[in-house]
Each structure stands twice: as C-alpha cells, then as structure tokens.
Amino acid sequence: MTAPKRRPRGSRTLALLTAGALTLTGCAPGSSAPPAPASTQPAASPVRTDPGALGNLTLTVWDQEVRGGQAAQMEQLNAAFQAKYPNIKLNRVSRSFDDLNTTLRLALSGNEPPDVVEANNGRSSMGAFVKAGQLCPLDAYAEAYGWKKRYPESVLRYSRYSADGKLFGEGNLYGLPQVGEVVGLFYNKAKLTELGIAPPKTWPEFEFALAKAKSAGQVPLQFGNLDKWPAVHVFGTVQSRNVPAEQIGTLAFGRKGASWNTPENVKAAEQLVTWADQGYFAKGFNGQGYDAAWQAFGKGQGVFMIAGTWLLADLQKALGKELGFMLPPGATADAPPVATGGTGLPFAITSKSPHPDAAAAYIDFITNAEAMKVLTETGNLPVADTARQTVAEGPQKDVFTAFGTASGKDGLVPYLDYATPTFADTLGAALQDLLAKKASPQEFLATLEKDYKTFSEAN
Incomplete structure (x- = not known):
C-alpha cells in the first residue's frame, strides 16, 4: 500500500561473498553467542526452540509499530514474552516507517546490527538485504515451529526471495509478518438502501450499481489520484477481474514469462477508461488527494470506494454501522476470490545476530495464535x-472475513508496484496519463511493458 521504495544496485561480487559466508555467521541455527572465527566455526547445531534454555541474553528489536493499536499490541506482546522468558531481555527500538527505512540500511551494514528487524518486503529493502547477505533464511525455523501450517503460501511468498535476491515471491523465507491487508470495496450501506440495491455479488452487479448510483446523482466511486499510487489499487482490482491470477503474480513479482501487452490487460485498461468516461469517479479525481478522497467518502460522498483495509479504523469512526466492506466480486457469485493484498512489514533476523534461536523464538511468539488474538x-x-x-x-x-477468505483460499495477488525497482513511478504516471486521455490503453501498456521487460530480462 505504501509509496514505492527504490532498490539500490549492490555489487554482485560483494553479494556472492557475503551469501557464501552466511554459514560462518550467527545465522546458523543453534547459535547463542558471537560466532567463532571461520577456521574453527563448528557445523550448525540443530534448531533450539526452548528460549528458556538459551541463557541470559539481550535481543535488540527494531520495529515500526508506533501508532495506536500497533504500538499497543507490541507493548503487550513484548511484556508477555519477557514474563515467560525472564532470561531474555528485549531492547526495543521503535521508529516510524520512513525513519526505519532510512536507518535500517546503515544499521545492517554495521558491526552490531539489531537481532530482529521489520524490513519492508519490497525489492528495494528486503530484496537488497538478502542480496547483500544481511538477513538469515528462516526455513529451518519455519519447519521447527510449523510456520508453513500457520501461514498459507499466499502470505509466505511475500517474504520469499532466492538467495541472490533476484527472485521475489519464491525461494527462501526471510521474514514473518503479523498483520495483513487486502484491497476491496468499501461501501455505504445507507446509500445502497436508498438506491434499492443490495451489495453486489458479481462484477456485473457491481457495474450495474455504479450506473444506478450515477443516474441517481450520487458519486458512484469515490477516488482521488493526485498521489498517483491510488489508481494502482483501482486498476489492480479491475485487472484481476480480467487477467488470470497466476499471470498477475508473474507480472507483479517481475519474473520472466508474462507480458503486459495482452488482450486481457487491454480490456482492463479499457474498462478503467470507460468508468472515467461514464462519470463513475468523483469529479476532478486526478487532482484530488488520497486523504481528501477517503475523508469525503467518510462524510457520505460516494457509494463505493476501492481501497485497502488500512482505512478501516478511520472510515468506521466516520460512518459507523453504515460502513460495509467486501472482496471484489467475481464474474459469478461462486467465482474463487481474487484480490490485491499482502502483509505488513515482516519481522526478520539479521545475519550478524549472535542469538538467532532466541530471535526466532521471539518472532514465533509475536505471530502465534495467542498473538493473533x-x-x-x-x-x-x-x-x-x-x-x-x-x-x-x-x-x-467484514474485513476479517474478507482477508481470511482471500488468504485461506490463496486468493491474494501481489501489488503491481512490486514488479521492478522503478515500476511504482512508471505505473502511477502511466495511469494518470491513461485516465486523462493522454495515452491510449495500448500506449499505457507499452509503457509498462518497457519497464517490466527491461528489468526482468536483465535480472
């Protein structure tokens, strides 16, 4: 959901040397003290899952859970962890999302990085850290703690990279998130009642509702695209009604083997333009900010809004019981769920941590069934x-049910701006041009194809 982050181009030689050294660092399961010199380092010990038996130690944890309920859950879970395992002291460093991104890169390249960090799972952050050998692969811990049973693969893949950091969405597991998010349809129940229609169960019913709202003088779809990225979520929702989910995954993860220049993507782009032509969006949408748009929806200006679950608290405060949320409907009422979505920032273990077993136990604790409660x-x-x-x-x-359904049935498709290090800027600008009639659907897709192919063929 956040604005795109750049992926720096590190030295391939450095990446290979660092990755090769992982077996000689604290990444080895079973470590609970600083690693021995390379010449005397013993073989990796089995994973140890009893934090109480690891001796007295301090774990330094960097997170970005600084607001409201985010901070509250971390404080509560940290207190419970330390009460259960008094031998482990937690040194928590909490920073805002932007501050964490700014300082984490320097911290990981230093001699004493944190043990546990929240790392943005995009190519510019987690991908770069993996490439530089700065994060531990967690697969042994995932096996020991049963994380693959706890989390569906549609969620785990957002923290998977190949060991060289080139492939996103497959390979080793490098993090585990606490929170989820999904893009769907917020709707105003009172306005639907006024229009005499029920929440749509199919995509044709949704488009019928938009047309009826327009004819009744309502704003069918509240939307503000001044920030450019909001259109990515709207287009992603339309695209997933027309393009197979596996093809979207290939495109969004920047892999070879797919193309933006397909009839299905043309149809999706044309549908978005048609919505603009028919006046389904709020007036002046390309010049209206994202915050202004959702605030207007909260004041009753709009029947629907395509947005992510991160707006739940604010919109519920504004609309109360009149607020509804649902997954984007499919072509038929029984169509499998498909929705743009993902996870919050995953918690990862740094490769220089002297306490990876304790770090993994901590991550397990803050993501287990009790933590979810x-x-x-x-x-x-x-x-x-x-x-x-x-x-x-x-x-x-509504939100919980929607996310549970989408993630449980492998219905989450990645955010499109994951595709390349520059794709968020490319896609955001191209969507503004498309919606402003400065580019045709074919020209719009050609712009995306150029960025996508340039990266995927060189990666």
Whole structure:
C-alpha cells in the first residue's frame, strides 16, 4: 500500500561473498553467542526452540509499530514474552516507517546490527538485504515451529526471495509478518438502501450499481489520484477481474514469462477508461488527494470506494454501522476470490545476530495464535487465523472475513508496484496519463511493458 521504495544496485561480487559466508555467521541455527572465527566455526547445531534454555541474553528489536493499536499490541506482546522468558531481555527500538527505512540500511551494514528487524518486503529493502547477505533464511525455523501450517503460501511468498535476491515471491523465507491487508470495496450501506440495491455479488452487479448510483446523482466511486499510487489499487482490482491470477503474480513479482501487452490487460485498461468516461469517479479525481478522497467518502460522498483495509479504523469512526466492506466480486457469485493484498512489514533476523534461536523464538511468539488474538483486541488485522477471531458484527468482521477468505483460499495477488525497482513511478504516471486521455490503453501498456521487460530480462 505504501509509496514505492527504490532498490539500490549492490555489487554482485560483494553479494556472492557475503551469501557464501552466511554459514560462518550467527545465522546458523543453534547459535547463542558471537560466532567463532571461520577456521574453527563448528557445523550448525540443530534448531533450539526452548528460549528458556538459551541463557541470559539481550535481543535488540527494531520495529515500526508506533501508532495506536500497533504500538499497543507490541507493548503487550513484548511484556508477555519477557514474563515467560525472564532470561531474555528485549531492547526495543521503535521508529516510524520512513525513519526505519532510512536507518535500517546503515544499521545492517554495521558491526552490531539489531537481532530482529521489520524490513519492508519490497525489492528495494528486503530484496537488497538478502542480496547483500544481511538477513538469515528462516526455513529451518519455519519447519521447527510449523510456520508453513500457520501461514498459507499466499502470505509466505511475500517474504520469499532466492538467495541472490533476484527472485521475489519464491525461494527462501526471510521474514514473518503479523498483520495483513487486502484491497476491496468499501461501501455505504445507507446509500445502497436508498438506491434499492443490495451489495453486489458479481462484477456485473457491481457495474450495474455504479450506473444506478450515477443516474441517481450520487458519486458512484469515490477516488482521488493526485498521489498517483491510488489508481494502482483501482486498476489492480479491475485487472484481476480480467487477467488470470497466476499471470498477475508473474507480472507483479517481475519474473520472466508474462507480458503486459495482452488482450486481457487491454480490456482492463479499457474498462478503467470507460468508468472515467461514464462519470463513475468523483469529479476532478486526478487532482484530488488520497486523504481528501477517503475523508469525503467518510462524510457520505460516494457509494463505493476501492481501497485497502488500512482505512478501516478511520472510515468506521466516520460512518459507523453504515460502513460495509467486501472482496471484489467475481464474474459469478461462486467465482474463487481474487484480490490485491499482502502483509505488513515482516519481522526478520539479521545475519550478524549472535542469538538467532532466541530471535526466532521471539518472532514465533509475536505471530502465534495467542498473538493473533492480541492483535484483534488492539484493533489490528491479524495475518493468520483471521477468520477464527471473535469480533462484533459490522465493518471489522467484514474485513476479517474478507482477508481470511482471500488468504485461506490463496486468493491474494501481489501489488503491481512490486514488479521492478522503478515500476511504482512508471505505473502511477502511466495511469494518470491513461485516465486523462493522454495515452491510449495500448500506449499505457507499452509503457509498462518497457519497464517490466527491461528489468526482468536483465535480472
């Protein structure tokens, strides 16, 4: 959901040397003290999953959970972890998302990086850290703790990279998230009642609702695209009604073997332009900011809004029981769920940590079933066991049900701006031009194809 991050081009030689040295560092399971010199380093010990038996130690944890319920859940879970394992002291450093991104790169390249970090899973952050050998692969811990059973693969793949950092969405596991997010349809229940229609169960019903709202003088789809990236979510939703999910995954993860220049993508682009032509978006949408758009929706200006679950708290505060949320409907009522979505920042273990077993135990603790309950109680969207959480009827339950359905049935498709280090800027600008009639659907897709092919063929 966030603005795109750049992926720096590191030295291939450095990456290979660092990756080869991973077996000689604290990444080795079983380590609980600084690594011995390379010449005397013993073979990796088995994974140890009893934190109480690791002796007295301090774990330094960097996170970006600084707001409201985010901070509350971390404070509660950290206190519970230290109460259960008094031999492990937590040194928590909490920074804003932007500050964390700014300082983490320098910290990981230093001699004493944190043990556990939240690393943005995009190519410019986690991908670059993996390429530089600065994060531990967590597959041995995933096996020991059963993380592959706890998390569906549609969620885990957002933290997977090949060992050289080139392939995103497959390979080793490098992190585990706490929270989830999905892009869907927020809707105003009162306005649907006024229009005499029910929440749409199919995509044709949704388009019928947009047309009826327009004819009734309502704003069918609240939308602000001054920031450029909001159109990425709207286009992604339209695209996933027309393009096979596996093809979207190939494009979004920047892999070879797919193309933007397809009839299905043309159809998606044409549909978006048609919506603009028919007046389904708010007036002046390309000049309206994202915040202004969702705030207008919260004031009753709009029947629908395509947006992510991160807006739940603000919109629920504004609209109360009149707020609804649903996954984008398919061509038929029984179509498999497909929605743009992903996870919050995953927690990862740094390769220089002298306590990887303790770090893994900590990550397991803050992502287990009890932790998911704490996340729910503090107003967050847990990424695992979502459908099993007990929440009151209303918007929050709508969101939980939607994410649980999409993730549980492998229905999440990646954010399109993941594709290349520059794709978010390329796609955002191209969508503005498309919606402003400065580029045809074919020209729009040709722009995307150039960026995508340049990266995927060289990567």
